[in-house]
Amino acid sequence: MDTFDVGVDEIVSYLSRSGWQRSISGPLAEVWQPGGDEDTSILVPKKPDAPDFSKNLHILTGELAKKENRSPDEIRLEISRQFVDVTDLRAEDEDISDGTIPLLAGIGLFNSAHRLMVSAAAATLHRQGYYGNSMPKAAHKHARRMRLGQTRPGSYIVPIISNARFGELVNDSFDEPRIEAGADDSYFERRMLTTLSGALEVLAEMTIVRDHAPTRDEMRDAVDEGVSSELCAAVLDVIGKGSVDVFDVTFNWAPTSLPPASTAGKIVFAGGAAELIQQVESDLKEANAPAERILYGVIRRLSLKKNENTGHVSMETVLDGKTRVVSFELPLDVYRRAARYHGERRPVVVRGILDATPGKRATMNVSAFDADRSVATFDDVE
Numbered sequence: 001m002d003t004f005d006v007g008v009d010e011i012v013s014y015l016s017r018s019g020w021q022r023s024i025s026g027p028l029a030e031v032w033q034p035g036g037d038e039d040t041s042i043l044v045p046k047k048p049d050a051p052d053f054s055k056n057l058h059i060l061t062g063e064l065a066k067k068e069n070r071s072p073d074e075i076r077l078e079i080s081r082q083f084v085d086v087t088d089l090r091a092e093d094e095d096i097s098d099g100t101i102p103l104l105a106g107i108g109l110f111n112s113a114h115r116l117m118v119s120a121a122a123a124t125l126h127r128q129g130y131y132g133n134s135m136p137k138a139a140h141k142h143a144r145r146m147r148l149g150q151t152r153p154g155s156y157i158v159p160i161i162s163n164a165r166f167g168e169l170v171n172d173s174f175d176e177p178r179i180e181a182g183a184d185d186s187y188f189e190r191r192m193l194t195t196l197s198g199a200l201e202v203l204a205e206m207t208i209v210r211d212h213a214p215t216r217d218e219m220r221d222a223v224d225e226g227v228s229s230e231l232c233a234a235v236l237d238v239i240g241k242g243s244v245d246v247f248d249v250t251f252n253w254a255p256t257s258l259p260p261a262s263t264a265g266k267i268v269f270a271g272g273a274a275e276l277i278q279q280v281e282s283d284l285k286e287a288n289a290p291a292e293r294i295l296y297g298v299i300r301r302l303s304l305k306k307n308e309n310t311g312h313v314s315m316e317t318v319l320d321g322k323t324r325v326v327s328f329e330l331p332l333d334v335y336r337r338a339a340r341y342h343g344e345r346r347p348v349v350v351r352g353i354l355d356a357t358p359g360k361r362a363t364m365n366v367s368a369f370d371a372d373r374s375v376a377t378f379d380d381v382e
Contacts, residue, residue: 228284
């Protein structure tokens with residue numbers, strides 16, 4: 001196995017999503033039947049710490065495998081992934097065969113896994129072209145929450161596993177929407193991967209799809225999307241130092257939650273792009289742009305005065321583990337979107353220069369505002 005262990009929640013989720021229904025429930029086990037088939041049933045154990053749980057799980061996956069005409073290992077793998085996102089890093093090269101990889105390429109792939117997650121965590125907190133010694137400590141903390149699964153055949157694949165169990169982010173029991181600090185933290189890993197997917201897609205477009213070196217404006221736009229010198233270095237660990245022909249990253253979102261909106265499922269880097277990515281890495285180190293903070297939250301209040309060109313927004317967010325209201329101004333066209341998101345009680349994200357001096361009202365000079373695409377809402381399922 002290359003994911004978390006299978007528990008009762010995972011089994012129930014898989015069966016429910018596959019059209020099975022609970023027919024009998026007891027303290028130790030349940031009986032489930034597929035919809036419209038009263039002659040078929042399986043026993044679902046409910047006590048993971050029971051000595052016969054593994055045996056009963058083996059029987060269950062075997063019966064499902066016969067029903068679905070698939071292997072028991074494939075069934076168990078899919079059950080185990082109900083509440084986790086799995087990001088597959090894959091190296092492809094003519095020297096990779098029989099489940100083995102050259103030592104240098106293997107080291108590069110594992111180093112890349114760590115660097116990708118740290119750079120993604122950093123970009124989820126701050127947008128910066130080059131972090132260097134200013135890498136946020138929280139980025140390392142959040143990256144440590146990710147787990148590596150066992151390598152798999154298929155060229156050479158390293159899976160990175162992250163939590164996809166989310167709390168209720170918005171508390172609707174008040175007149176104004178309020179954010180739940182604990183639930184906000186449960187979304188961080190999903191936001192990391194959303195940032196990583198977007199940043200890798202932009203980097204690939206800059207260095208593979210286009211046939212020229214990126215301009216200064218294109219570099220600035222790329223940083224806005226989460227590209228950094230450190231992200232480039234992570235890709236170069238594989239196609240540069242590791243000398244691998246092809247490196248791709250595939251995002252497998254947990255089936256129990258909607259995938260983030262407008263994200264690429266797979267991003268591919270060819271070894272021939274290494275030189276251009278190296279140039280981008282170097283240029284970003286020299287870029288002199290202010291670091292911008294990323295804040296996620298819900299809009300508490302809005303106000304728009306007559307004949308004004310901007311509208312005032314107060315957003316509740318989480319800073320240093322505590323909820324705090326941050327105020328900012330938005331141009332009228334963006335303010336109208338903010339008003340709609342406020343009415344929908346939809347989570348939002350802002351980017352800009354934050355002034356959160358203790359004892360003073362927190363404000364932000366906003367350069368970008370949007371709905372939080374990493375959090376699915378009813379709009380995403382229409």
